Structure formats: C-alpha cells, structure tokens
Amino acid sequence: MNPQQPAPTCYRHPDRPTGLACTRCGRPSCPECLTPAAVGQHCVECVQQGRQDVRPVRNQAGSVQSRRPEPYVTWSLIAVNVLVFAITAFQAHSVMDNQRSDLFVDWMLVPALVGHGQWVRVIGSAFLHYGPIHLLANMFALYVLGPYCEIALGRARYLSVYAVSLLGGSAAVTVLSNPLTASAGASGAIFGLFGAVAVVMLRTRQNLTQIMVLLVINLIITFSVPGISVWAHLGGLLAGTVAAGGILYLPRWLRASTPALAMRIGWIAVAVVGVIAVAVTVLGAPTLY
Structure with missing residues (x-):
C-alpha cells in the first residue's frame, strides 16, 4: 500500500x-x-x-468617477445658499423682507457700486435671495440640474462651471443693466447649468427635447415677468454653455492624445471664460460721480 x-x-x-x-x-x-x-x-x-485590472470608469469630462457618486458639491451649494438666507432673515427679523438685512444691503449687485470698488457684490449677490419663494425656486432648479451635471463633469469641473456662470451673469448685469439697479440670486449660475447640461446631453447624444423645453420655459418667464434680471440669466447661460463646451468638445477638436491632456485643455477653457467675465466686469463697470 x-x-x-x-x-x-x-x-x-x-x-x-x-x-x-x-x-x-x-x-x-x-x-x-x-x-x-x-x-x-x-x-x-x-x-x-x-x-487592479479593471479599468476605472470615467465621466464625460475624462476624470475617474467613483462607483457610487454623490453630488456633494450640489448639496454644499444648496446649504450655503440656505445659510446665507437664514442670516439675512435673522438680521432683518423677517423671512419675507430679508432684503432689509445689513448683509443683503452690502452684497446685492448694484453696478455703480461695483464700479466704485465694491467687488464683493459680484460674487456675494449670487448667494442672496428675495424671500423664501425666490430661494426655493432657485434651489429646486439647482437640485434638479446640479447632480446630473456634477456626475457628468466631475466635482471640480462642475464647481468651476458654476463659478464662471456666476461671474458671467454678474458681468452682464454690471455692464448692461441700469447702474443703480439692484439684483440678487443664484439664477445666473443656474442658467449656466442649463447650458452645461444641454452640452453634456449633446456630447453624449441624448435627446435634448426635455432640457430645451425647460430652458425655453425659463427664458419665457425671464422676459415676461417684471423684476427678473434678464442679463444675469443670459450672461450665466452664455458663460456656462461655453465653459462646458470647452471641457467636452475642445479637447476633441484639438485631438488631445491622453485623458490628462484633455482635462488640462478643459481647465484652460474654463479659466479663459472666467478671466473674460472678470475683465468685462472690471473694465465695463460704470461709475457715478
């Protein structure tokens, strides 16, 4: 055996x-x-x-996407807007008339005051809202558009598109509106997201009908309802659309050979849009003597 x-x-x-x-x-x-x-x-x-052998999933902008993406930037932007509104309501001792608060007075966008060097109004005004209905309308739009755009572009690029849309809206108001008109709200940045979402859907060959119908409805409201800042909406829409186009289309047109180069080109495109918006604001801001 x-x-x-x-x-x-x-x-x-x-x-x-x-x-x-x-x-x-x-x-x-x-x-x-x-x-x-x-x-x-x-x-x-x-x-x-x-x-290690599994190739990482990349979003439309070319950056690595987590397996369970969460739109943390969108939630943070909503939280900041709500917090600023709460501060203005507390200072004004009124939820409906929060525009009487000191912070609101110091941050609302008045082109003539921007021309006199009060640059904080260019950014700060985008976090102010006239009462709870204005806040809820903008935050609902951000809640709907933000997560889709954030997952498609990646958190950093999404935030950059939001920022340049904000700057584009403020630049248009500063240069093209009445110098003594006061405006506030996140609408410029949100209209930039409308444009960015449309670009993402176009790049990924999705049906644009729904987003275009929403955009047209919002543009009709913009032009038909008194008191809405038309230039903030149009300026933000233009800046956001061009920035997203720079991220998603420019690397392809320039035949970027690697994902790293494509992302670098996208960042440069967004930076150029932001610099143009700031330059327009600085050079075109009116001054009253």
Missing part, C-alpha cells in the same frame, strides 16, 4: 489543512482566504489583481 498523502494546507495559513483551492490560480486556500466569484471562488491575491 502507498502511504496516504497529507492534505494540502492554505498558502497563507500553513497550519490549516484545506480541501479548497482558488479557481483562478489553483492555490490551496482556507475558507477565510476565499471570496465567492461569478465562477468559483478566488483567493486574496487574485481578488486584488482583478481590482
């Missing part, structure tokens, strides 16, 4: 006899060192190697 062969032991735990093995590499493994797979079971090293 032949002597009985000893049972194989786990390759990671030599003191543990086992009758199991990795179906990928064949190494004997104990139950603790095996992970169920689509076919059979894999050892620790094979699982790690499989993760």
